[in-house]
Amino acid sequence: MQRFLQAFRVGAWLGWKTESNWTNPLFYILWSLLLPMSNGLIMTMMLRVLQRTGNASGADLLPYVFIGTVVYSIVALLLDSMAWAVLEDRERMGMLKYIAITPSSMYGYLWGRGFAKVSINFLAVPLTLTFGALVLDIPIRLSTINWPLLLVVSLLGLLIVTFAAQILAGVTLMIARHAGFVGQAVSGALYLFTGALFPITVLPNWMQAIARAVPLTYWLEGMRRALWVDAQNPVYNTGLNQLSTSNLLLILLGSAVAMAVISIPLQRRAEHRAKEKGLLDMNTAY
Amino acid sequence: MQPEYAIRTVNLQRTYKTKERVLKALDGVDLAVRPGELFGFLGPNGAGKTTTIKILTTLLLPSGGTAEVWGFDVLHEADAVRRHINMVSGGESSGYGLLTVRENLWMFTQFHGMDSKVANKRIDELLEVMGLADRAKTRVSFLSTGLRQKMNYIRGLLTDPDVLFLDEPTLGLDVEAARTLRTYTRHWLDTNPGKTVVLTTHYMQEADELCDRVAIISGGTILACDTPTSLKYSLQQDVVFRLFTTPVAPAFLQAVEQIAGVQSISQRSGDQRDELSLILRDDAILPQVLSQLANHNAGLLSLEKRQPTLEDVFVNLVGHSLSESETTA
Numbered sequence: 263m264q265r266f267l268q269a270f271r272v273g274a275w276l277g278w279k280t281e282s283n284w285t286n287p288l289f290y291i292l293w294s295l296l297l298p299m300s301n302g303l304i305m306t307m308m309l310r311v312l313q314r315t316g317n318a319s320g321a322d323l324l325p326y327v328f329i330g331t332v333v334y335s336i337v338a339l340l341l342d343s344m345a346w347a348v349l350e351d352r353e354r355m356g357m358l359k360y361i362a363i364t365p366s367s368m369y370g371y372l373w374g375r376g377f378a379k380v381s382i383n384f385l386a387v388p389l390t391l392t393f394g395a396l397v398l399d400i401p402i403r404l405s406t407i408n409w410p411l412l413l414v415v416s417l418l419g420l421l422i423v424t425f426a427a428q429i430l431a432g433v434t435l436m437i438a439r440h441a442g443f444v445g446q447a448v449s450g451a452l453y454l455f456t457g458a459l460f461p462i463t464v465l466p467n468w469m470q471a472i473a474r475a476v477p478l479t480y481w482l483e484g485m486r487r488a489l490w491v492d493a494q495n496p497v498y499n500t501g502l503n504q505l506s507t508s509n510l511l512l513i514l515l516g517s518a519v520a521m522a523v524i525s526i527p528l529q530r531r532a533e534h535r536a537k538e539k540g541l542l543d544m545n546t547a548y
Numbered sequence: 549m550q551p552e553y554a555i556r557t558v559n560l561q562r563t564y565k566t567k568e569r570v571l572k573a574l575d576g577v578d579l580a581v582r583p584g585e586l587f588g589f590l591g592p593n594g595a596g597k598t599t600t601i602k603i604l605t606t607l608l609l610p611s612g613g614t615a616e617v618w619g620f621d622v623l624h625e626a627d628a629v630r631r632h633i634n635m636v637s638g639g640e641s642s643g644y645g646l647l648t649v650r651e652n653l654w655m656f657t658q659f660h661g662m663d664s665k666v667a668n669k670r671i672d673e674l675l676e677v678m679g680l681a682d683r684a685k686t687r688v689s690f691l692s693t694g695l696r697q698k699m700n701y702i703r704g705l706l707t708d709p710d711v712l713f714l715d716e717p718t719l720g721l722d723v724e725a726a727r728t729l730r731t732y733t734r735h736w737l738d739t740n741p742g743k744t745v746v747l748t749t750h751y752m753q754e755a756d757e758l759c760d761r762v763a764i765i766s767g768g769t770i771l772a773c774d775t776p777t778s779l780k781y782s783l784q785q786d787v788v789f790r791l792f793t794t795p796v797a798p799a800f801l802q803a804v805e806q807i808a809g810v811q812s813i814s815q816r817s818g819d820q821r822d823e824l825s826l827i828l829r830d831d832a833i834l835p836q837v838l839s840q841l842a843n844h845n846a847g848l849l850s851l852e853k854r855q856p857t858l859e860d861v862f863v864n865l866v867g868h869s870l871s872e873s874e875t876t877a
């Protein structure tokens with residue numbers, strides 16, 4: 263545990279040092295807002311256009327889409343962060359081997375890098391949501407937010423994504439070539455399968471089945487329920503309206519445990535494989 | 549507490565499987581290095597030096613045999629091994645470009661759980677030794693390759709390891725920096741009894757002057773392992789000549805190798821002339837060599853009998869000189 267914390271501290275420190283490379287706070291805030299803000303705006307505009315041209319079903323999906331994309335932006339960042347750290351340290355910096363030969367914990371280090379990424383970009387989420395509430399009239403109000411639910415769901419969700427990120431880092435560690443695609447491919451695919459952008463009910467049945475098996479689907483649903491009073495209104499036909507919030511929490515908790523159970527031995531296995539194949543000091547130089 | 553051996557390997561094997569073929573990089577390496585030794589690996593490209601170091605630093609699993617570092621098994625007790633080692637490899641430009649030199653170094657002390665104050669003091673000392681003190685606050689991305697390598701060497705020493713692995717540490721360094729690194733490595737060993745250094749190199753002189761013992765490795769096997777003096781002494785019964793000739797053809801070398809009593813001949817081509825190193829069982833064989841020279845229409849420019857060097861030992865064992873393998877590699 264002490265080794266984990268030690269390495270975590272170094273990873274977080276390095277992440278902050280190298281990724282928060284701003285010179286003034288204003289610039290930082292603008293920069294970190296850019297991604298979620300532009301995502302949110304693009305989706306909003308697309309939706310407006312669709313609603314004007316297509317058949318208006320009566321339900322305004324804007325809050326659904328807006329919350330989904332903004333929250334997902336942090337998922338994408340965290341999900342990719344550890345795989346990215348492995349790749350960057352190994353290929354670009356040539357430092358992974360020097361970290362690997364220290365007595366510290368590789369998990370701790372990677373978690374630290376992930377934590378840095380999230381904490382640097384975290385502020386953007388509440389800021390963008392506020393922007394949405396004030397400018398786009400998204401019905402998020404301080405008085406109607408379910409704060410305890412928000413807290414619990416956020417924590418469980420971050421835990422799930424962190425373990426998922428660690429799995430991706432493990433896979434990256436075992437792959438010699440094209441490892442750079444792993445994180446991006448997965449976060450791209452999940453965009454589709456988690457109902458971030460549209461309710462999963464619009465997907466064909468077999469894709470819906472996949473979406474229902476992905477824990478992040480429940481996380482986004484949970485975040486919507488916490489932030490938006492009308493999230494469970496049947497008119498939105500999200501496919502998850504029937505699920506009670508307590509069951510949703512149970513699913514999240516179960517998923518977090520399951521992800522932990524999968525990811526920890528997988529990381530160990532990945533390190534072993536990498537040592538077997540001599541990949542810790544790989545230099546593919548694409 | 550010191551173990552009996554700083555490094556001990558028994559029948560160490562490593563194969564690399566690629567799509568095209570299976571390559572035996574290490575084929576039964578036995579090593580026994582005592583605490584306090586400066587142990588050198590000398591061998592041509594692809595001999596297995598780096599592979600050995602990777603296994604000993606827990607970066608690579610052996611395919612067979614056993615290896616212990618500071619008394620711990622590299623396979624089953626990797627964490628314990630890591631508490632006692634550090635490694636520096638030369639010829640690369642590693643480092644976090646956005647961090648300063650000091651930050652890069654400090655970061656690695658933290659992986660070892662060193663106290664920050666102690667760490668910074670050591671960083672200052674070593675920066676001073678390597679002549680990098682004025683670059684402490686420079687971003688690593690602004691450093692030249694050689695300066696990064698000096699930083700890397702400091703990183704290796706910073707944690708005061710019991711066994712320090714240096715894989716061609718002077719590769720790409722200028723003459724003076726290389727000398728500083730060698731001198732300091734020796735000084736560090738002399739002032740810290742029990743510390744052990746394993747060094748690979750392509751520079752004969754480095755191995756000869758610096759190392760307590762040298763292992764000559766080729767094709768994944770150790771051909772000889774002894775002090776530089778004893779290795780040279782093994783050639784004492786033989787005679788070594790250096791010849792300068794007009795350029796000679798490969799056919800001449802082949803013909804000479806056929807002569808009974810010729811231990812080895814190696815060629816270093818220069819401008820308008822060749823330098824040949826000749827190891828003979830006996831002085832009496834020399835005339836036969838010279839007559840071959842005439843047969844192949846080459847002229848003798850000068851001839852000198854000399855003391856065997858480590859290079860001669862190498863040529864005798866490996867079959868060609870290190871510089872030949874460099875140019876053909």
Ligand SMILES: Nc1ncnc2c1ncn2[C@@H]1O[C@H](COP(=O)(O)OP(=O)(O)OP(=O)(O)O)[C@@H](O)[C@H]1O
Binds near residue numbers: 539565592596
């Ligand atoms: N990851 C790998 N996959 C396949 N073959 C490898 C790998 N690493 C090394 N080899 C092969 O193993 C052999 C030994 O390589 P090694 O790097 O140990 O040599 P070396 O003695 O350090 O050589 P050099 O003086 O060039 O550094 C070489 O033939 C090399 O091509």
Ligand SMILES: [Mg+2]
Binds near residue numbers: 715
């Ligand atoms: Mg090598």
